[in-house]
Amino acid sequence: MKTAILIYDGFTALDAIGPYEVLRSPPGWEVEFVAGERGEVRADSGALGLSADRGLDEVTEADVVLVPGGEGNRKLLDDEEILSWLRAIDRTTTWTTSVCTGSLLLGAAGLLEGRRATGHWLFLEPLRSYGAEPVSERYVEDGKTITAAGVSAGIDMALYLLGRELGPEAAQAVQLGIEYDPSPPFDAGSPAKAPQPIVDAVTAIARGG
């Protein structure tokens, strides 16, 4: 199985690297990082560069395509080269997936029309403008599309995908290999669980307030 992960300037690194670490693990599974053109792509912090080993024109099929989020993708929502590539690769995939605001890009490409989908909790409503039904879940499967919630949710989504493809034992082996036995020191990872003043503060920062 080949997974193609689309990266672009201003993507959020953990959105991509969480699922990468899962999907690169089973024997015979490989991952390729793809961008508009080959070369270094900088993450949203500016402090991290990843190599795109392939340009879009070099990747014409994949078993899994994964689109990470990141504020850099807002300017790609009308980038016809990217959107055409997503539509073309989607015709070849078994699974078309996104993490965080990556679902906005899938939506802009027309791939979420009539589907239930999720994304970062701050960016669920915009999915409606692409004909999707926003759902507040950790990950959402609808047809061959699996969308994940914000940033860290890609790890859960990728393990779920492995389970769907290879069965629970293979997914559990990968989970054990990456020792994914999460134990966050706080319980504030969703707006339903975080104290309201913290939800308000994070919302204000995201809105540029």
Added chain:
Amino acid sequence: MKTAILIYDGFTALDAIGPYEVLRSPPGWEVEFVAGERGEVRADSGALGLSADRGLDEVTEADVVLVPGGEGNRKLLDDEEILSWLRAIDRTTTWTTSVCTGSLLLGAAGLLEGRRATGHWLFLEPLRSYGAEPVSERYVEDGKTITAAGVSAGIDMALYLLGRELGPEAAQAVQLGIEYDPSPPFDAGSPAKAPQPIVDAVTAIARGG
């Protein structure tokens, strides 16, 4: 606060990128990726390149140093250039940290002598040879050293570190920002929880069997 993350050929990407995504988030916190020399460093899968923006000789102090794991570090356990750098940077840090088998490198540098420490569940016992007391916990603070368990544990450890430095509200805000509300589809992330045949299989693979 400046975090220096040491990367090297054959490191495990999520070990580094999980904590990076946490430690780069608070206002005024920055992260630098450091390697033997500037340039591209390939992760253990071979399928991913990260940019080291700094060479070792360019980074002489840091508030936090973080050492990821990965099988590529076995050949560095007697690399005096790396070990000397770790000892020197440790003299400047507030926190000296590792994820997964990164604790072997801290141990080889002499930085875990007499300390409680952890790492990937398959590589705890080797810590004894460096004078450390291996502990099977998600992360372990001893003095200014914080070591984390395998791969994904770096996210938990980094949130804990933020809480220690900035208080719980700041750490909770970052947790909410990265929507770290983990919900793995299976409960097999530690050898105590995974079915025994899966523990045996993963152990055999790791032992080259």
